[in-house]
Amino acid sequence: MDSTNTSAVSRLKGLDYRVLQQCMHCGLCLPVCPTYNDTKMERNSPRGRISLARAIADGRLDLTPEYAREMYFCLGCLACTSACPAGVNYAEIFEHARAAAEEARLLNSPLRRLIRWFTVKWLFMDLRRLLFVGRLLRFYQAIGLQRLIRGSGVMKLFPKRLQELEAMAPDIPAKFSAQLIAPVTPAQGTRRYRVAMLTGCAQDLIFSEVNRDTVEVLARNGCEVYTPPRQSCCGSLHGHNGEYALAQELARRNIDQFPPDQFDAIISNAGGCGSHLKHYAQLLEHDPKYHDRAHQWDAKLKDVHEWLAFIGLAPIKDLQAPKQKVTYHESCHLCHGQKITAQPRQLLKAIPGLDFVELPESNWCCGSAGIYNITQPEMAGKLLVRKMEHIKATGASVVANGNSGCLLQLVNGAKQTHQPTRVAHPMTLLAEAYRRADKAAGKS
């Protein structure tokens, strides 16, 4: 074993052994694990993956490419952590395992290296670059080039995978968050709270309107919202993909930009980001300069549903609200990562005219899982089909969801299966309801 490999193994060894030993392999995680459910093979299950990590820490198994591939086959949906009575911290094992795989350069191909460098190390480290690429894509779509290319059949000359990826490319809105949201949005009525709004990266690129709606709903509920135009990525992409040091750097940048003692809450409206954002203290535990502030940060960081339910939603009065059937797909990192399940439902049920129906398997991953739908298209595709079937069966005309990755996946799912279902963030539905109620009351 060479020296990089040794140090990568020590990353797993360095993990508190109790985290690995906590798993008493009862198997209660198996029925909730989407990959095990598909293959019925133990190594594709949480307890199987934990047993491999433990074998490496014990020196019974080398850090092998097979192991690395297994850890990238895991969705990281964390459904196992909700099912685990023993309280195993699978998220920690998962992140360290992928980091160990990257440090040992187990999955090293030139193309993979290039893609990782471009996305994880370049694009998402400075969001101006991401937004620039977004503008290029927007230009491609706006001048009709995308339609032309798709119509011409020229894409058929490209490999199938590239065709699929092109079809997945999201529609880029004309304006990003900074053009839609003022740096400071005053509270409507009495100011009760001062909060900061994290606009995110993919969220800002594809769903800038969701950010605008979120800020609007917060302002309508007595929050003054601070939304600086230039922000950093939360680092969840980096943390989940084995780039621990970059994730730490981004955490420090965010803490510097949003000093936690200046806000009543720091708001995230994307379940995946929120789940990572709430663990800066763990990420910076060996950083004496940031450690205390990271703890404060974690305490102030609130998912927008959690925050609104906590401060109490201003009632929406609208007797003429149109009737619509809405269901709710849970973001894995909102329900399993942050254990926020009741609040989004509570908010949706507060919308006049809305008939809420439960989605079967609502907390089962849709296959988006960060960049999983790009890295593992086959498994992600199966999960998306399963999800779309359940959504169809509810008969709902709208599916609500609180995470940008899932929103995008569901939009693609609806397109692929020709379902007319609208995909919307709960904040968008709330903002619309407020505006409708205003109109009904003759305010605007």
Add this chain to the structure above:
Amino acid sequence: MMAPEPVLTSKEDLIPYAFDGTAALSQMPGAVVFPRDAEQVSRLLQWANRERVPIIPRGSGSGLSGGSVPTPGSVVMCLVKLDRVLEVDRKNLTVMVETGATTEAVATAVGAANLFYPPDPGSMKISTIGGNVAENSGGLRGLKYGVTRNYVMGMEVVLPQGEIVWMGNKCVKDVAGYNLKDVFIGSEGTLGVITRVLLKLIPKPAAKKTMLATFAEMEKAAETISAIIAAQIIPCTLEFLDRTTIKCVEDFAHIGLPLDCDAIVLMETDGHAAVVAEESARMEQICRAHGCTSVHVAKDDTEAVQLASARRAAFSALARVAPTTILEDVTVPRSELAQMIRFIQNVAKTDQLRVGVFGHMGDGNLHPTFLTDERNHAEMEKVEKALHKIIEETIRLGGTITGEHGVGLAKKRFLPRQLGETQLRVMRELRRVLDPAGVLNPGKMFD
């Protein structure tokens, strides 16, 4: 070897099959195969007899006695891909399932037809029917409804040398010949491989009521249970948790279990509404007469389900406080419950060991669980000694070393003490007749 794809042989594939749900037992297999039907199971067993390769049948690997832990060089025969629910027969009240269907899948499928399959082991969300039959699993409802054995009407078994045999039928009565299928129920994968099972169903009870009583002393809880049984009340469920277990379960489930008591008793009565009302009133009365500190009635079905699910998670939840949890399964006549619990608590105290106790008190089935660390050899030795003392006392009180988890590897050393030489000899001879080459799950239960 005549096995369908995939055949697992790489180290990364095999390590996760080296163990089941039992603590501190692990052994790498040589390969893992996934048969899709009885025919493939048969061919594999014929091959194993020719090549003298041990075969380890396995379901989801949630067993608690090491019954599916491999032996060196063995082939694990994993049956989870044989998982269809084949037929719910509403006229005869039966269901036919393949061996790898989970207990929960069966319960859900028959529930849709307004029928009821009562056995509900703690691991029912993942445990397979084949595993339940092979271990004769119990569950929370054993007191009133019995265990898996009481619901098996027929089954398809592949004998160790590869013959496929069907035993039983949909008849309520059947005395043709020896009741051979009963020999295979609880045989722990040593006499044959179960591939299909015909299960008896009953109508769903019309009403049920779930109650939670708290006690300041463990012994009072035990006395209360004995009194309920002595009053000739047979509720569906009479479960208990001690203080340590309550805390762990609450940490996981967050359902507001009382943390300021020494024991809670979970009671559930079901059946006709009038009977439910009467039984629950009488049980409450007995609890109060025996010094319970409070009785809480679950307000609706959701809360009742939450309480039962929380109880099912008890064993796994105990892993929150210690890395290794050594789980016992001793069972005593119900009149001896208070004595047995006192004994366990004394052993833990004098040997300075941590123990969490929970179990199916109505069945006299206790699960004292030692909270330890397998890397602490000195303490593991103390645990082993304490186990011996508990086993001795169990047998002295007329009890059994295992109520529902099976012998496997974990209880093997205690079996001769429980059965005596004659019973053990008959069992050995029976096994040799069916499996002369000794290929099926060797080393389990007895040598």
